[in-house]
Amino acid sequence: MAKRIAVAGALLALMMGGALADALADGFSAFGRGDHAAALAQWQPLAEAGDARAQFNLGVLHDQGLGVTADRAAAVEWYRKAAEQGDARAQFNLGLIFATGDGVAQDGAEAARWYAMAAEQGDVLARFNLAILYEEGSIVPQDHAEAARLYEAAATENKFHRAMYALGNLYSQGLGVERDSSRAAELFGEANEAEMMTESSSGCTPRGTVVREECRRTTPQG
Template identity: 45%
Template sequence: MVLSVFRQLLLVTSLVVALPSMSVAQSGAAIQAMVERGQYADAVRQAEEQAELGDGEARAWLAHMFRHGLGVPQDIVRAAELDQVSAAAGIARSQNALGHSLIMGLGIEADERAGLDWLRRAAEAGEAQYVFDYAQALTSDLNRDPDPAEAVVWYQRAADLGFVEAQVNLGILYMTGQGVSQDFDRARELFTGAAEVGEAQAQNNLGLLHVRGEGVPRDYQAAFYWFQMAAEQDLPEALRNLSVLYESGQGAPLDEAQARRLLARARTLESGGLDQLLSSIGFPLDPRLLEPDWAEGPDVTANRLVEGGDAVALYLQAQRLVRGGGVRQDFQAARSMFQAAADRGSSAAEFSLCLLYARGLGVPQNYSTAYVWCSLAAYRGYPDAALVRDSLALEMTGAQVESAGQELARRLSPE
């Protein structure tokens, strides 16, 4: 399933003087403009002053800046607190952000049902992105009770608002018959609209319809055209599909050398093979966190947060131990810290444990244990976790995968 600088203080002063007469929409637009221009210090000051006056939109933007560390130290807990207030006041931006935070357990205790409810409330405001986000959540791996039929309704609303990704996902549901009667003609219409504006996944899927003769007459030349368009954007699936056409000479000149080159490119993009995949991924920092100065050891505040069991602080300290960032490198101690953070719901820590066990760093190498941790991280939607999990499965026996799946089910079951 396809399933986002400091200005001179004089400027700040002049803006603040005029703000009391601004409407909520005007102040929100002013803060957004400053954020988009990179004037984060001005935006923070503006948002803080307006939030004090009860401006929910300003509070939502302040939450956004805390969440991403724009003009302020990153603080996902503070972001969630601000979003809770603005969400309750009906601000769609905060309702959407709070929904994601609750589903991911980011800065707040994970609660899937509450998260979906807030995403729905944001979607009801009619913003295309929020409508799409709710539709996607309804069919996400994070959803224990997926509802593709309801997702069709919301994808359609987002598509009607011109959201191209919604057209693609809706087309996939019609193509596969999920939540709606299978309808290749409707899928083709949706894919065509998105493909013509350059959406690579839609171009690839349209090519597949032409190869299979689903909703259109079988036409390998048309398939070649659409696969080529998507392949030019380095979509691995399209590169593979184009390779097949060159290898078979259907819709393209027979060219086995070109087929091999395309296949090699797809494999490179997919980081084919577990070892190569692990090597290409490395040991990344959670992309939602700001990169610390690894040359400096943890400060007093960071140590205090670690001692207090803060999940983010534990995760960052474990990252320091892995990297030797201001401390002696110690994979065993890092594993303990990641474990403590994972116990508090950190998907980034779960993914890090997966990488430690997959590589045998500080622990005996154990693909089954790595598989469980990656599955947990993938369940929470952590980037690359599903890819690593699936690559691990290829290195495991069926019995090992089944056993790991039972362990995963046990961990996800309510106490």
């Protein structure tokens, strides 16, 4: 009897999982054809049931005012729910929102906390933007060594050319690392080659040495 109940439970879980996946995909299809209200209708129940991908997607809809009136506070709450479940894209968006003070009070500690969570998962833009915060030291304590570590990770693991440039600048000035003109020149050369090959695997490229609003993750997860 117990075995039958266990089997039935497993089958029910599989059926529910399939239904959730279908609803998520249906919402993504609706979003793709511009029917944001239909996407919202598909994702809302999933998000309320705790699906991190749907929660991130609702954050995007509220953030961008797609299918619903733009509401940054609601976007932050949905991003936070997804981020607390380990969604790196949501963690990155929260980091950016708190770093720029866009719709919330600017909070360097919160920005760094969320960026760090995404960076630990290998998110290239989180690594890059967090490095910028530590290099500039405007809303978090300046820490060139930590900036160099993060630029190094984005440069070597993510092959991100802007991180290569930034790390090269630190080596050329001896900030956070021992001054090394040869290493700086090497990084500048690698950055030029990487830039010619691709803009960024992330689909969103920070420009210059500031955190840019346009680099928020705005593509839903299907």
